[in-house]
Amino acid sequence: MGIISRGFSGRSREHNPALPPGQYLTEDFPVLSAGPTPDVDTAEWEFSIRTESGAVHKWDWEQLQALPIEEVGTHIHCVTRWSKLGTSWRGVSLDTLFAEVETSNDYVMAHSYGGYTTNVPLEDLLDGKAWIAFEFDGEPLEAEHGGPARLLIPHLYFWKSAKWIRGLVMQSDDEPGFWEQNGYHLYGDPWLEQRYW
């Protein structure tokens, strides 16, 4: 325990089991971005997965929408300490997108329109753990929240859920992405409070 802050009582001690350590609940949907919001037209939008062999699997907006779409209800946790419970999304599972992808690499670098990157182990994208999401709360995903489409990996801190997703590149090693080079943790498990390295 740290030093006592004289006169500080804090809020309710009610423990919410859905809340990872050090997080507080918010009803808002705060925005954290490192730069201007890219303006991405779905007519030009493209998503690709590139493997170590040089093979590129590509989807345009219509092709993505033609894939099986899943409803996702989940909690999200931002490294800046807010958590939002029971959010609802629609998107395509990464399992679907990886179905035809052959790779022996274990790591992925996610690339976004605007140049953002973030690194994720492949196993964190598969088995029903991650999606390319394009609807939030029944509406098309707003640009400032990552629209037209963002990665959704709710079991990791939300900076891993790259906004304005453009593609995934398979990698043999776990190289740091944008925030990971700027002080955030390489993996980012909210239950282990892996905020900074």
Added chain:
Amino acid sequence: MITERETRDAPPHRVGLWHVGVVVSTAPQTPTGRSIVLDVPGWGGNLAGQHADVRLTAPDGYQAVRSYSIASAGETDRVELAVDRFPDGEVSPYLVDDLAVGDQVELRGPLGGWFVWTPAQTEPVQLIGGGSGIVPLMAMIRSHADSASAAPFRLLYSLRSPGDAFFRSELETPTPGLDVTWLYTRGTPAGLPRAAGRITPDDLAASAFPPSISPAVFVCGPTGFVETVANALVALGHDPHRVKTERFGGA
């Protein structure tokens, strides 16, 4: 790999230990905000634009942590925070209303390796702050002055009315090399030609460094402000990669 990363422009040391800071002084800045100077042995300094985690502990052990931008910079154990009170906040009301000289709080950091300015940068710098978004920009302004940097600096500071300015006296007598433009959204002092209103692309075209000289641009403030300004900058022709943003919500 860690060693390799530490040689990049990321923070020079790992974040980990909590440091005990002692409040040296406080000063009211606005009706809802104040600055707090802390002596934090072991802090070791921070870059301009970085932030710190602040941890409060109640007598029963309950803890609350929030991040705050640092208004100071340099290789010193002195850390100045400036905090705006969010009415529903858990931590900011305590920092603004209750914390007193001699009290202890814990700090961890410095955090963030992106929204920073260092005296090694020589290009022109355009700072654009909304409300308490001035805080990390103030650290850059002070670092610029302390290092006698020759980089031209401009600040556009958008705020409700003159009484809502953080660091007013310091910004009213800027060091050479810093040009300050005040923009008021609600109440404008008599004699100013610009009517009160939110920042517009025209304000940016009139008072900000133009894209032709490729300034580094730092924008900080509430989300709506940052979104508006960043979009307008890109529309004016600024390279999106030269526009760094930091947005905040309530805490």
